[in-house]
Amino acid sequence: MADTPVFEFSPAEIQEIQRHVAKYPESRSAVMPALWLAQEKFGWLSPEAMQLVATTLDLPYSHVYGVASFYTMYFKEKVPKHLIEVCTCFTCSVTGGPEMLDYVKEKIGADAKGIGKDGKIWCRAAECLGACDTAPVAQITNRRYVHNLTEEAVDELIERLNKDEEIPFSSIPLKNQANFES
Amino acid sequence: MGDWRTYQKNLLPDIPNFHKIEVYEKEGKGYQALRAVLTDPKWDRKTVVNEVKDANIRGRGGAGFNAGLKWSFMPPKQEGLPRYLACNGDESEPGTCKDRRLFEYNPHTIIEGAIIACYAMEMDAAYIYIRGEYADWIDIMQNALDEAYAKGYAGKNIMGSGVDIGVYLHKGAGAYICGEETSLMESLEGKRPYPRSKPPFPAQVGLWGKPTTINNVETLGHVPYVIRNGSEWYKSIGAANQPGPMLYGISGHVNRPGVYEFPSGMLITDLIYTVAGGIKGGKKLKAVVPGGSSVPVLTAEMIEGITMDADSLRTRGTLLGTAGMCVLDETTDMVKFLLRVSKFYDHESCGQCTPCREGTGWLVKILKKIDSGQGTMRDLDMLISLCDNMEGKTVCALADAAAWPVRNTLTRFRSEFEAKVKQSTFAMAR
Ligand SMILES: Cc1cc2nc3c(=O)[nH]c(=O)nc-3n(C[C@H](O)[C@H](O)[C@H](O)COP(=O)(O)O)c2cc1C
Ligand code: SF4
Ligand code: FES
Numbered sequence A: 001m002a003d004t005p006v007f008e009f010s011p012a013e014i015q016e017i018q019r020h021v022a023k024y025p026e027s028r029s030a031v032m033p034a035l036w037l038a039q040e041k042f043g044w045l046s047p048e049a050m051q052l053v054a055t056t057l058d059l060p061y062s063h064v065y066g067v068a069s070f071y072t073m074y075f076k077e078k079v080p081k082h083l084i085e086v087c088t089c090f091t092c093s094v095t096g097g098p099e100m101l102d103y104v105k106e107k108i109g110a111d112a113k114g115i116g117k118d119g120k121i122w123c124r125a126a127e128c129l130g131a132c133d134t135a136p137v138a139q140i141t142n143r144r145y146v147h148n149l150t151e152e153a154v155d156e157l158i159e160r161l162n163k164d165e166e167i168p169f170s171s172i173p174l175k176n177q178a179n180f181e182s
Numbered sequence B: 001m002g003d004w005r006t007y008q009k010n011l012l013p014d015i016p017n018f019h020k021i022e023v024y025e026k027e028g029k030g031y032q033a034l035r036a037v038l039t040d041p042k043w044d045r046k047t048v049v050n051e052v053k054d055a056n057i058r059g060r061g062g063a064g065f066n067a068g069l070k071w072s073f074m075p076p077k078q079e080g081l082p083r084y085l086a087c088n089g090d091e092s093e094p095g096t097c098k099d100r101r102l103f104e105y106n107p108h109t110i111i112e113g114a115i116i117a118c119y120a121m122e123m124d125a126a127y128i129y130i131r132g133e134y135a136d137w138i139d140i141m142q143n144a145l146d147e148a149y150a151k152g153y154a155g156k157n158i159m160g161s162g163v164d165i166g167v168y169l170h171k172g173a174g175a176y177i178c179g180e181e182t183s184l185m186e187s188l189e190g191k192r193p194y195p196r197s198k199p200p201f202p203a204q205v206g207l208w209g210k211p212t213t214i215n216n217v218e219t220l221g222h223v224p225y226v227i228r229n230g231s232e233w234y235k236s237i238g239a240a241n242q243p244g245p246m247l248y249g250i251s252g253h254v255n256r257p258g259v260y261e262f263p264s265g266m267l268i269t270d271l272i273y274t275v276a277g278g279i280k281g282g283k284k285l286k287a288v289v290p291g292g293s294s295v296p297v298l299t300a301e302m303i304e305g306i307t308m309d310a311d312s313l314r315t316r317g318t319l320l321g322t323a324g325m326c327v328l329d330e331t332t333d334m335v336k337f338l339l340r341v342s343k344f345y346d347h348e349s350c351g352q353c354t355p356c357r358e359g360t361g362w363l364v365k366i367l368k369k370i371d372s373g374q375g376t377m378r379d380l381d382m383l384i385s386l387c388d389n390m391e392g393k394t395v396c397a398l399a400d401a402a403a404w405p406v407r408n409t410l411t412r413f414r415s416e417f418e419a420k421v422k423q424s425t426f427a428m429a430r
Helices: A011-021 A027-042 A047-057 A061-068 A097-108 A151-162 B021-028 B032-039 B045-055 B067-071 B099-105 B107-120 B132-150 B181-188 B217-229 B231-235 B268-275 B310-314 B334-348 B354-371 B377-390 B398-412 B414-420
Strands: A082-087 A121-126 A138-140 A144-146 B084-089 B125-130 B166-171 B212-216 B245-252 B258-263 B285-289 B324-329
Touching: A011 A027, A011 A047, A027 A047, A027 A061, A027 B166, A047 A061, A082 A097, A082 A151, A097 A121, A097 A151, A121 A151, A138 A151, B021 B107, B021 B132, B032 B107, B032 B217, B045 B067, B045 B107, B045 B217, B045 B231, B067 B212, B067 B217, B084 B107, B084 B181, B084 B217, B099 B107, B099 B132, B099 B217, B107 B125, B107 B132, B107 B166, B107 B217, B125 B132, B125 B181, B132 B166, B181 B212, B212 B217, B217 B231, B217 B245, B245 B268, B258 B268, B268 B285, B268 B324, B334 B354, B334 B398, B334 B414, B354 B377, B354 B398, B354 B414, B377 B398, B377 B414, B398 B414
Parallel strands: A082 A121, B084 B125, B084 B212, B125 B166, B245 B324
Antiparallel strands: A082 A138, A138 A144, B245 B258, B285 B324
8 A cells, every 4th residue: 555644754854944943033934845855855845844834843834834825935735747838928928838738738638637648747837937038938846947948848858847847957058149140 | 338249148057057156256257246245334324225226226026126126115124023125036927938937047046145135124034935847946055055054044043144044945836826926826826826915015914924125036046246346336237227138038939049148228129030030931920028927018010129128118018027038920810829828827717806806707708709700899898898997907907907908909910800800790780
């Protein structure tokens, strides 16, 4: 039988949360970092995970839920391991973002919730990711950015995610401003 | 002032590894401004505030308020009552992509600027709030911060001056509204981030109920340059009414989109046609949104002779915002574009105020109807009347930010909307 997760923080994790608590004048303020930690540990924020955060910080469950439910990056439902969030906002909306999202959906065989056929990858539309100059852009599972998306880039990305390979950080170089002859 | 073509970059210099503290110190005179402020008797707190005020660093978060003037609104220090600086790195206004570059390429100028600000306003700590999506850049900032702490430039007894200032990072989790100053404070405090009604203003009742000033991270990043080089130097760069270096984020249908540092007040046409290499595919320009999705759009004709500073943009009824410029070519469907922008504000409304919660939803509904060819002329009037009922009637400015693009896109590209609505089928009375 599959492991049922034990809803506990390890001593090291408790220490990590305490480090956050120490940054603020009130321990309640550590709720977001604690939720981040819980999500990284359990993959999503189940009621049990949120209860654990509540107990750890001595907060009512309703408060923790009220915070978690406000933000899109906290997953309140069990989700597949990898997320492809394609920006379809503003600049991306006119540079191929929506088309790229459709392409991702088709490639992974997404259902109405964006969950792929084999349950390993899901996708959804993102609001502006703050990388409009490299539009269209996608974010992978709350971390890596993939800039200047093309169908080929999506193919490669999905292949990597299917193999659980890490997506490398890509630094966008500063433009060389010295020459404006054209 | 000099020509922008020969401008030497400050905030985003072409120096490898500038994000590392040794390079920042050696090649960028890094932390010398902080050292001067903390150890040179010439720089008492008031002098720092006055220098920054005189430089007229206009807030880079969107509203363009003089940073030093804002600093001077802090009440006199009360012994035993802590005070805080909130540094806004939420960068979520669509079209804006400059703060991320600063986190990556010049993180220390933000940290140094924040500590100088804390010193000037007698604050105990600075909280740098960064949107959760920027996980990788938060790591870069954390490394920079660890370096600064290790060198004794942050924390207790900074540079042996006896001054204690803590600097902390706070990671968001995906909510545009947290960029609004009071929502950011609620979020930092660990509450559901509903914006607060003002007054009281943050300088009186801010973070954890204590006197607080909030600045955009780029605004703070300008501060070390002003202290090192003086306000006269700063004012000699760019537009008189809005001086200093400017990070132009140019996106959309151009050949070379990017974030470019140049003096403020550049001609929009220079930015589009020379810096960004002109319109992609040789197409014609249709529209420019000069400073993030909420500012009024300009038609191609309107940009002629207009420069990127508040005074010049005002003559065309628009704003500088965040200087994140989106360039749209002749193929752009302005109705669809506006619909997507409206969906953003509908998605991001916190739902606290009825005009915003309901208004943003109705804007989307009506725009969808128009876009699908089912709209009527009356729907166009309805959009304007919805805007009338949203602007200036809510707790925070998100409702205004949602209404402005609708009002202005509809007014300035009316024929595109009219072309999509159903023609009246009633026969004219004879
Ligand atoms: C809905 C809304 C969203 C905002 N988002 C941001 C943001 O992401 N970053 C930012 O610096 N300012 C943002 N602002 C402006 C802030 O409220 C505040 O004016 C600014 O951080 C002050 O810094 P400055 O004076 O240095 O510009 C936003 C305002 C509103 C109304
Ligand atoms: S205007 Fe909108 S976003 Fe701002 S407080 Fe009201 S409902 Fe929330
Ligand atoms: S609009 Fe897609 S990153 Fe900004």
